[in-house]
Amino acid sequence: MKKTITLFFTLFIGYAQAQNADSVTIRKIYNEALANGKSYEWLRHLTKQVGPRLSGSTGAQKAVDWTKQVMEQQGFDRVFLQDVMVPHWVRGAKEEAFIHNGKQKITVPIAALGGSVATAAKGVEAGIIEVKTFPELRALGADKVKGKIVFFNRPMDPTKINTFEAYGGAVDQRANGATEAAKLGAVGAIVRSMTNVHDDNPHTGGMRYGTGVALIPTAAISTNGADLLSKLLAENPNLTFYFKQNCETLPDAKSYNVVGEIKGSEKPDEIIVVGGHLDSWDIAEGAHDDGSGCVQSIEVLRIMKSLGIKPKRTIRAVMFMNEENGLRGGVQYADLAKKNNEKHIAAIESDNGGFTPRGFGIVGTPEQREKVMPWKPLLAPYGLTDIGAGGGGADIGPLAQLGTVLFGFKPDSQRYFDYHHTAVDKFEAISQRELELGAASMAALVYLLDQYGL
Amino acid sequence: MKKTITLFFTLFIGYAQAQNADSVTIRKIYNEALANGKSYEWLRHLTKQVGPRLSGSTGAQKAVDWTKQVMEQQGFDRVFLQDVMVPHWVRGAKEEAFIHNGKQKITVPIAALGGSVATAAKGVEAGIIEVKTFPELRALGADKVKGKIVFFNRPMDPTKINTFEAYGGAVDQRANGATEAAKLGAVGAIVRSMTNVHDDNPHTGGMRYGTGVALIPTAAISTNGADLLSKLLAENPNLTFYFKQNCETLPDAKSYNVVGEIKGSEKPDEIIVVGGHLDSWDIAEGAHDDGSGCVQSIEVLRIMKSLGIKPKRTIRAVMFMNEENGLRGGVQYADLAKKNNEKHIAAIESDNGGFTPRGFGIVGTPEQREKVMPWKPLLAPYGLTDIGAGGGGADIGPLAQLGTVLFGFKPDSQRYFDYHHTAVDKFEAISQRELELGAASMAALVYLLDQYGL
Structure with a gap:
């Protein structure tokens, strides 16, 4: 028993000394x-x-x-x-985008997503349809989506304490939005920026096209731009959206x-x-x-x-x-x-x-x-x-x-x-x-x- | 025994339920x-x-x-x-300050400390003497300090993990610097700003005069200003410092x-x-x-x-x-x-x-x-x-x-x-x-x- 106690103390003191030396080094x-x-x-x-x-x-x-x-x-x-x-x-020349609401053309900040194709040289203008989720998009069906631009507008969840969790819950729109939209015949995809703040900065980021779908152009819109677009769409579902981007993959x-x-x-x-x-x-x-x-x-x-x-x-x-x-x-x-x-x-x-x-x-x-x-x-x-x-x-x-x-x-x-x-x-x-x-x-x-x- | 166990479980379950209800409320x-x-x-x-x-x-x-x-x-x-x-x-008109080094007049950013008196209307210009601590100041003695401005330049300790500790280790200069300087016949006190960053913002803050000492004007200088002043003083201990401030206590x-x-x-x-x-x-x-x-x-x-x-x-x-x-x-x-x-x-x-x-x-x-x-x-x-x-x-x-x-x-x-x-x-x-x-x-x-x- 005495031996065990001695051993225990020796080990304990050794451990304490090591911890102390480590603590000194970490402080340094x-x-x-x-x-x-x-x-x-x-x-x-x-x-x-x-x-x-x-x-x-x-x-x-x-x-x-x-x-x-x-x-x-x-x-x-x-x-x-x-x-x-x-x-x-490469992004090429800076993107252009506006909301075409009756006679109004309201410029909004966008940034092409990394990996996206360009629009046609003159840009693309079409009706735009807002969704929050892929199931919601699919429920609309090709009839309603074909020829349109899809606007993915699900915000990051502000109640997540760790913002990376909130990002994880929204970034599917950026990564796969264009593919899901293209499956239903859309001509473009606009994605709400991945951020909790409300400002005018579009947040770019990576996207990939699924196999066997049309490669449609896709861009991020700033959160302020997304909020405005959503508000105007609620008032006038027939407004159109224009964007032009010049990116390419070399x-x-x-x-x-x-x-x-x-x-x-x-x-x-x-x-x-x-x-x-x-x-x-x-x-x-x-x-x-x-x-x-x-x-x-x-x-x-x-x-x-x-x-x-x-x-x-x-x-x-x-x-x-x-x-x-x-x-x-x-x-x-x-x-x-x-x-x-x-x-x-x-x-x-x-x-x-x-x-x-x-x-x-x-x-x-x-x-x-x-x-x-x-x-x-x-x-x-x-x-x-x-x-x-x-x-x-x-x-x-x-x-x-x-x-x-x-x-x-x-x-x-x-x-x-x-x-x-x-x-x-x-x-x-x-x-x-x-x-x-x-x-x-x-x-x-x-x-x-x-x-x-x- | 059975009763004790039952009581224990009842208490435990009650506790667990309360924790759960609290957890739900806190989440809300x-x-x-x-x-x-x-x-x-x-x-x-x-x-x-x-x-x-x-x-x-x-x-x-x-x-x-x-x-x-x-x-x-x-x-x-x-x-x-x-x-x-x-x-x-009240601060009154914005302060002015410069380092007078030979023929050079180099403007530096200062802010009067809250509670300070004004300088004379034309400002005060005098030789300036750098110290890090009150003991260092006292060791200089009245002979070397009289008629001078004292420059308190002890930085906040950047190695303190909690910055409030570093503040606590430096703020005596701001609170009591003028009093300690006045005891030795100084005509002003300039204090390094209480911050770890190096920039051009003077940090004001409260100060108090001790009883029975002359009320000499005192101001904070930005950390960049303090570093510059210290460098120039090392090269030329005979440079002078000028400052003018217009504050008063109503x-x-x-x-x-x-x-x-x-x-x-x-x-x-x-x-x-x-x-x-x-x-x-x-x-x-x-x-x-x-x-x-x-x-x-x-x-x-x-x-x-x-x-x-x-x-x-x-x-x-x-x-x-x-x-x-x-x-x-x-x-x-x-x-x-x-x-x-x-x-x-x-x-x-x-x-x-x-x-x-x-x-x-x-x-x-x-x-x-x-x-x-x-x-x-x-x-x-x-x-x-x-x-x-x-x-x-x-x-x-x-x-x-x-x-x-x-x-x-x-x-x-x-x-x-x-x-x-x-x-x-x-x-x-x-x-x-x-x-x-x-x-x-x-x-x-x-x-x-x-x-x-x-």
């Missing part, structure tokens, strides 16, 4: 991010000097070159590119994932990834989506280096290409990892904006999640209290098939969709402290993953 | 705030139509009249004013707390207060500080009424006057409560900005705090996880002497000092969802306090 990580952080100035460059960087664009190439250069300047052990062919969609282009690495001192073959996506929509500076995730990921490695933390395992910052309209970078990264027999024990993605940290979602087995739970008291002082099963991230998703445990960084979600995929997702929308706290939170998790594995 | 409270909330439009009016409202100003009187009217229109059971005499400090003015009330159905003599302060600094619209707290408090009562929640106890929304430069409203409220033998069981203040809710600080006995703990699972789904001992709020502080348990609403602190006491604390700095979530959080706590007491 936050101090470094908050007092000497580089992420904010990097983001300024990425948004203001590089700017929009949709896959295949010159902006995307500049972003590749620049982030590679930044990581080289930081003296990471290895910085390299991974080739990946990406879709190359042949796939060559692009790159950008990878920076600190080699592990004990288990170099075990890899921990921290990443975000380098591409953004063409109308946005991509500050929250996802410049933040990129500069935070580079900052994680910089913090470790500057504090002299020599990780046991190999830590990689990955700037994934093409999350927005193809996910080719994420798929390619996992394919190469598989081909090269790399062992990725964990991957963390930051792609929910540069907001105040609240926690991490974990995709793994219950046993793997349990291994994380003892770290909670170490992270709680920094506001990281929402730690448990949850989503990982689009780019790291394909790594799951290799057995990698995925972590999605969860910042506060309230303001994300104020900016998402719009012209107002720009540097000025970023709080330096919130961004830096995010970087520190990711660094703290990387540190613990490296110390203890999973 | 959030739905109402997020789908039909009025706080955001009220705040728009208070900031844009009423505008700045320093104690004693016409803006403050307008704010009294307007919030009274809003609460009357909501049909609360009783809306009334409480007279209170308040300090009446005789006390009559003003009011504004109180709206829903009468309790079972225990009308037990009062629960929810409040914020109605006054703001003269250079600010007072959106975060503290228009948010005012409109959220009115919204709490509106939500209860609109959901048909008939409180057992009396619920009061209180717009306190004069938090910024006197706290006269808070003191008066408690004095009247005492005089009228009112029993205030709890008071909640929102005065930390209209940001995403994170919890509540509680000022009460350990037993009282323990009574709140079973509510945690009801509040956690809304991100309210930081609930425990902590600060209440300045205005409700004087109620503590009556045995009232105080609750400080704790929103996320990261961005508060970006705006605090500056011209950028305006409506545009508010996120509608964050504001509404705060109102709902306060309503949920009021609901639980009313249901279960303390």
